[in-house]
Amino acid sequence: MTSSPPAPGRRPTIDDVAAEAGVSRGTVSRALNGNHWVSPDAQRAVEAAVKKTGYRVNAYARGLRRRRAGSVAFLLGEDLDQMFADPNFATLMRGASESLAASGLSMVLLLAGSAEEQARALDFIGTGQIDGVMFVSWHHDLSVLADLNRAGVPTIFCGTPEAGTSTTGYVSADDFDGSVQMVQHLLSRGRTRIAMIAPPSDAVGGNLRLEGYLKALGPGADESLVVHGDYSRESGRRAMLELLSAHPEIDAVFAANDLMAAGAIEAAQSLGKEVPRDIAVGGFDDSAAAVSITPAITTMRQPFRRITNEMTRLLLQQIDGEPPAHMTLRTELVVREST
Amino acid sequence: MTSSPPAPGRRPTIDDVAAEAGVSRGTVSRALNGNHWVSPDAQRAVEAAVKKTGYRVNAYARGLRRRRAGSVAFLLGEDLDQMFADPNFATLMRGASESLAASGLSMVLLLAGSAEEQARALDFIGTGQIDGVMFVSWHHDLSVLADLNRAGVPTIFCGTPEAGTSTTGYVSADDFDGSVQMVQHLLSRGRTRIAMIAPPSDAVGGNLRLEGYLKALGPGADESLVVHGDYSRESGRRAMLELLSAHPEIDAVFAANDLMAAGAIEAAQSLGKEVPRDIAVGGFDDSAAAVSITPAITTMRQPFRRITNEMTRLLLQQIDGEPPAHMTLRTELVVREST
């Protein structure tokens, strides 16, 4: 069998491999896709031919045939600057990328922070170039979620979407329980006046961390000890100054994330207070920020790897036709020096 | 002509549109692609049919036919955490995304910060799902660039790649000239002992900002007044402390980016020095960091929008078969309060 070599500059196709290996196109495809029904000889010949020709499957032909894209969008419902300011975000994104790769899927980042970006992202998704969407957003504009649902695109949300959005699958840390744990920890340290630097009031998930705090303190909770931040370090700083000036007697603060906790510690120190002696500070997330400050921050560890793994798994199931599922993962108290 | 409606759950295809509009598939395609040779009547009928059926072009069929993907990779040669710490990065990414969108291309983010990620990214690129690559990396591992060149993928680099890498197209701010301008500005302010917080020694582009500084000072330059940072705020802080302790007589510092300049100002202030009275501090980039501190930082403005626009333009030319081109854009002095 004489195989005419591919024309120069042309990408080798499956037919070039078939000719080189001396088998049919179908056999090459089966060998490449790990199908059974391929003899060891044929398998070897195909592998050698692939190497020799430098063959790479054409994603368009495959996608057209399989009606499957082989990639998933990581959709960012937030402004880039905000996302980048949050150390959790890189962790999440890296985890998702690795987890998807392990399933043979590639990750495509799509921005949807502005109305214009949203339109573009939905447009891209509409062309069928992705099989599903991982949606990350920490504020409350979930209209994109509705659009995605309407278009029938398998979607998994990271966090807890608004109550009632049960048509969307999601994976979330147990924010409520985590907050209860943290407050109980502070109580166990003998603290009695525990304030909170809460998530912004428009936070996704109905402010479960605040609810956990209120629940743990029971009827003794004092709403005037709650100040809202915006998850930034600077807002933690401001909130702490506000709390200390209005309520100098507080002996502990639970901040809804480590970044705000770090800001709170800085603010307390700037006022000559010692942490945790004068005031204990607890955080949430166990992000890099928790250990980049002295004292290192006691915090609730979010199981990020687990979260991204489960997001991938549930999304794949949805892509395979399963209905959306929810999942809530427990957080773990990490005691350091700040409490 | 009776058109059988698309089966429920099936995406409408071009044939559904053709049936609905009462024209042939070819006419629909021509109408959709803005081709001439379509009668106004046909054009209208097609547009109505598209709206009615909710037709979206199938990207795989189109890509297979056109041998063009319609999307470009934004390839990150850096670790995510490092990128996210740099305010320029979000600016660059947003600009690239918008600029590509304006040309009808979508942007796909690909990570190549680790060897594993590099392999995955090259693999994805190899399947032909993207037409070209915008490569952003601020350190010196340019092996990916070589891989991309070998694979014949149109690539445009953001910044100045190592001298001699002339096979790659790039767009860059004129770092050398910008640094000369800044030093001249400091000299014009009557400063005589000007230190520098330079880029890391393995920075991409052979440390042009440092070279500009040395050039502007001429034979009077004192290498002992140069300390290398790593572009982070914290490194600027450390560098400033080091400089002030070894050379208390310095009256100005030029930091290679705004983040380090901000750190330097904080360090100076922590030692009781007033900026600019006791010591002037100049930055580079005109990023958000420049105006988020008091005093606001005098800096060299990088023309980011122009950079991303030119990157898009040059990349599109390469995709169309033009040879790679270089472009260097002038930076502009922005005088604020720190000098």
Place this chain on the structure above:
DNA sequence: CTGAAAGCGCTTACAG
């Protein structure tokens, strides 16, 4: 200006 036809590069029943 329009339609019929070929073909992009794959995968997958189907028949053997």
Place this chain on the structure above:
DNA sequence: CTGAAAGCGCTTACAG
């Protein structure tokens, strides 16, 4: 275990 064939949904010469 293997090959021949159909077909995924488009675009684009080609003939009219």
